Amino acid sequence: MERSLIADTVGKVGQKVRLEGWANTIRDHGKITFIDLRDRSGIIQCVGESLKRVSPESVIEIMGTISERPEKLINPKIATGSVEIQIESLKVLSPAAELPFDMGGEDLNVDLPTLLDYRALTLRHKKQQAIFKVQAVIIDAFRQALLKKDFIEFQAPSIISSVPEGGAEVFKVKYFDHEAYLSQSPQLYKSLLVGIFERVFSVNQIFRAEPSVTTRHLTEATSLDAEFGFIDSWKDVLDMEEYVIRFIFSEVEKKCSDELALFDATLPKISDKIPVLKLKEAQKIIYKRTGRDVRAEKDLAPEDEREICKWSLEEKGSDLVYISHFVTKKKPFYVSPDPEDPSYAFSVDLLGRGVEWSSGGQRLNDYKVILEHVKEWGLKEKDIELYLQSFKFGVPPLGGFALGAERVTMHILGLKNVREASLFPRDMERVDLRFSR
Numbered sequence: 001m002e003r004s005l006i007a008d009t010v011g012k013v014g015q016k017v018r019l020e021g022w023a024n025t026i027r028d029h030g031k032i033t034f035i036d037l038r039d040r041s042g043i044i045q046c047v048g049e050s051l052k053r054v055s056p057e058s059v060i061e062i063m064g065t066i067s068e069r070p071e072k073l074i075n076p077k078i079a080t081g082s083v084e085i086q087i088e089s090l091k092v093l094s095p096a097a098e099l100p101f102d103m104g105g106e107d108l109n110v111d112l113p114t115l116l117d118y119r120a121l122t123l124r125h126k127k128q129q130a131i132f133k134v135q136a137v138i139i140d141a142f143r144q145a146l147l148k149k150d151f152i153e154f155q156a157p158s159i160i161s162s163v164p165e166g167g168a169e170v171f172k173v174k175y176f177d178h179e180a181y182l183s184q185s186p187q188l189y190k191s192l193l194v195g196i197f198e199r200v201f202s203v204n205q206i207f208r209a210e211p212s213v214t215t216r217h218l219t220e221a222t223s224l225d226a227e228f229g230f231i232d233s234w235k236d237v238l239d240m241e242e243y244v245i246r247f248i249f250s251e252v253e254k255k256c257s258d259e260l261a262l263f264d265a266t267l268p269k270i271s272d273k274i275p276v277l278k279l280k281e282a283q284k285i286i287y288k289r290t291g292r293d294v295r296a297e298k299d300l301a302p303e304d305e306r307e308i309c310k311w312s313l314e315e316k317g318s319d320l321v322y323i324s325h326f327v328t329k330k331k332p333f334y335v336s337p338d339p340e341d342p343s344y345a346f347s348v349d350l351l352g353r354g355v356e357w358s359s360g361g362q363r364l365n366d367y368k369v370i371l372e373h374v375k376e377w378g379l380k381e382k383d384i385e386l387y388l389q390s391f392k393f394g395v396p397p398l399g400g401f402a403l404g405a406e407r408v409t410m411h412i413l414g415l416k417n418v419r420e421a422s423l424f425p426r427d428m429e430r431v432d433l434r435f436s437r
Helices: 006-012 112-117 126-147 187-197 234-255 257-262 279-290 302-316 367-376 381-392 405-413
Strands: 016-029 032-039 042-049 059-068 083-094 172-175 178-182 199-207 220-229 276-278 320-324 341-345 347-352 355-363 398-404
Touching (some): 006 016, 016 042, 032 059, 126 257, 187 199, 234 355, 279 302, 279 320, 302 320, 347 398, 355 405, 367 381, 398 405
Parallel strands (some): 042 083
Antiparallel strands (some): 016 032, 172 178, 199 220, 220 398, 320 347
């Protein structure tokens, strides 16, 4: 007999089936035992008499007949709540050791270190699975949105020969007899490819060797990057990113209603248009609202990001807000300065629910100006020879953005720590397991 999936049992009342999955919970009442069986499609209650002892999370096979539950015992919380299976035989395919904590509750009541130390086990809990089902939809929606706009996907290399972007510290790696680095961003490659395909995107792992253990930083993160050519202004980049964000929210709402409900989560609000503030404008608003004078700062601190997001929601009805025109010299060499005031750049961050979700903007495409910036930023042409080669032979006006998949997931679901939104988080204290264990 072929294996049936649990989700299909509702339509098989009176039929004998073979189910395989995990023993989610076990309730032994002496002569009668109830087992909630879990597979990739759902959960079903299994009822049997004089069963051999089974430990929670053991992988089992059950043969039996599907029957309707008595009306008073229907469970409306699960899709198969109107049926159950009468166990005729039970086989243990893989026994589970005694669990270090209870896995059967609605919530997984463990602290973050324990959650991550037992990742192979905790990811089986329905709320943990829900996080990554939502994340999968976010990433797929990012892809689908851009494919609809005639973008082509590429995979950027993770090993690079030099560090031209500055900013976050990088990981050095021994590359045969040479020194190389783990990539901070696929930026230079996606800009190069605009000169070939015009519109490109990638889903890449990026690496930041920042000595930071916070609720919002990861050493290895998933970057959703897009870049496109023939733009008329930096505002074209904002419009494209807003389209992508709206598409992502629409797909999550359509496909993840059960997962959102598990976290009592609501999608971020967006007004008719995501509001845009220049950095200086945002700093004036913060000063007016709080009395904190951050008007001389070159960037927004975490407290400032939270405050400006509060303003955006209260005044514009939007959980999201763009901040533009950061100091040119604080940005990478390829960012395009504003001709009206070259000390500020066409650089844009998207803030959502109090934290940065993405960075982007308009890039330089004039080969001579790029060379001037390379010298001014103290870089070496030979370190970015391939990138420069592309612009030497002509690249259209271009721009793009990069979203952090884990941060977007975190703030859609209201998670407290970005590590909860990473399947296998890396940070200063952990590569799979804690270094100090």
